[in-house]
Amino acid sequence: MKTHYHLHKLAGIILALLLSITLVGCSSSKSTKTKYDDKAFIASLERGLEARWKLTDAVEIQDIKKSDYEAFINAELTRISDYSSKKYKSTFLQENAIAYINSLKNQKKALKSYNDADFQTKWDKAYDARNAILVKIDKKYHLKINKKYNSYLVELRRSGNATNKNTAKNTALNSLIKSIKFNDKSDDGSGFIEYSATVKNTTGYDIKSFSAVVKLKDKSNVTTDTQYINTENWNKNEKVQLKFATDKDFTSYTVTKDYVDFD
Numbered sequence: 001m002k003t004h005y006h007l008h009k010l011a012g013i014i015l016a017l018l019l020s021i022t023l024v025g026c027s028s029s030k031s032t033k034t035k036y037d038d039k040a041f042i043a044s045l046e047r048g049l050e051a052r053w054k055l056t057d058a059v060e061i062q063d064i065k066k067s068d069y070e071a072f073i074n075a076e077l078t079r080i081s082d083y084s085s086k087k088y089k090s091t092f093l094q095e096n097a098i099a100y101i102n103s104l105k106n107q108k109k110a111l112k113s114y115n116d117a118d119f120q121t122k123w124d125k126a127y128d129a130r131n132a133i134l135v136k137i138d139k140k141y142h143l144k145i146n147k148k149y150n151s152y153l154v155e156l157r158r159s160g161n162a163t164n165k166n167t168a169k170n171t172a173l174n175s176l177i178k179s180i181k182f183n184d185k186s187d188d189g190s191g192f193i194e195y196s197a198t199v200k201n202t203t204g205y206d207i208k209s210f211s212a213v214v215k216l217k218d219k220s221n222v223t224t225d226t227q228y229i230n231t232e233n234w235n236k237n238e239k240v241q242l243k244f245a246t247d248k249d250f251t252s253y254t255v256t257k258d259y260v261d262f263d
Contacts (some may be wrong), residue, residue: 002190005107007082014184023225024210026119030056034087035087036087036089037083037086037087037088038088038089038090040083040086041080041083041086041088041097042078042093042143043125044080044083045079045097045113045137045143045144046144047079047134048075048076048078048079048080048145049143049145049149049152049153050145050149050190051075051076051079051112052072052075052076053149054074054075054136055068055071055072056072056152064158066114068202069107069111069114069123070108070111071199073104073108073111073239076104077101077104077105080097080100080101081101082103083097084097084098084101091247092140093137093141094138094165096136096137097137099133100130100133100134100137101155102132102194103126103129103133104132105117105124106126106129106130107127107130109125109126110122110123110125110126116124116152125147128159131156131159131160132160132167132192133160134160135156135157135160135161136160138153138157138160138211139154140157142164142199144233154189158235166213169203169205169262170204171206172202172204173203173257175202175256175261176199176201176202176203176204177212177255177256179199179200179202179262180199180212180229180242180255180262181197182195182196182197182214182244182253183197184196184197184198192245192246192247193247194243194244195243195246196241196242196243197241197243198239198240198241199237199238199239199240199241199242200233200237200238201234201236201237201238201239202236202237203236204236204260204263205262205263206233206234206235206262207231207233207234207235207236207260207261207262208232208233208261208262208263209231209232209259209260209261210230210231210232210234211228211229211257211259211260212229212230212242212255212256212257212258213226213227213230213255213256213257213258214226214227214228214229214251214254214255214256215253215254215256216246216248216252216253217250217251217252217253217254218249218250218251219251223246223253224249224250225246225248225250225261227244227245227246228244229242229243229244230242230257230258
């Protein structure tokens with residue numbers, strides 16, 4: 001009987017230990033569960049926008065001063081600046097949250113040139129960059145704003161979409177220009193050699209007018225001649241031949257945009 005009693009007692013102790021370990025494990029698992037701030041950031045972003053737009057409503061455009069611009073920016077930054085170091089479940093939101101916060105800081109940097117002739121250019125560049133990022137976030141998370149600010153959100157979406165489209169066009173155009181290689185040449189005996197490149201319009205857009213500058217350089221990287229290449233009505237995926245002729249010797253060349261008009 002004593003043996004059975006001791007066995008039961010031992011079994012009870014083992015069971016209690018197992019339960020204790022299990023409970024500690026569960027408790028530890030719950031306490032170490034990662035807290036994400038995705039929803040909190042979106043909510044703070046929405047409130048920051050409303051705070052900014054409340055301030056813009058209180059001043060006429062022609063009366064805006066440097067201190068007003070600073071207040072507009074701070075209305076958002078005070079609510080979201082801490083989210084640069086928060087944890088996000090979505091890498092998309094993390095990247096764009098940080099980019100958006102940085103875009104507001106860039107607007108602040110632009111204010112340092114407030115009394116300079118190029119202030120408006122710097123401000124517009126930073127403002128457009130901010131809008132483009134905000135549109136990306138809005139498309140995915142559908143920002144909820146007080147209805148009295150709907151017109152601001154609609155305008156923001158319009159300008160942000162336009163900025164994103166222009167950015168996409170410029171990126172595609174830069175890739176196109178980098179693809180221009182003058183691999184063919186012909187000599188008619190006149191002293192001028194003609195160089196040509198067959199190039200496909202890979203931008204994804206129709207180009208109404210295209211012009212680029214070709215700078216020819218010698219082995220010391222000194223420009224020996226400058227030529228222009230151009231074409232009109234260049235449809236997407238269409239191949240064209242771009243040509244120039246020169247009587248100068250060169251060992252390398254660079255191609256840069258002169259003028260491009262997309263349809």
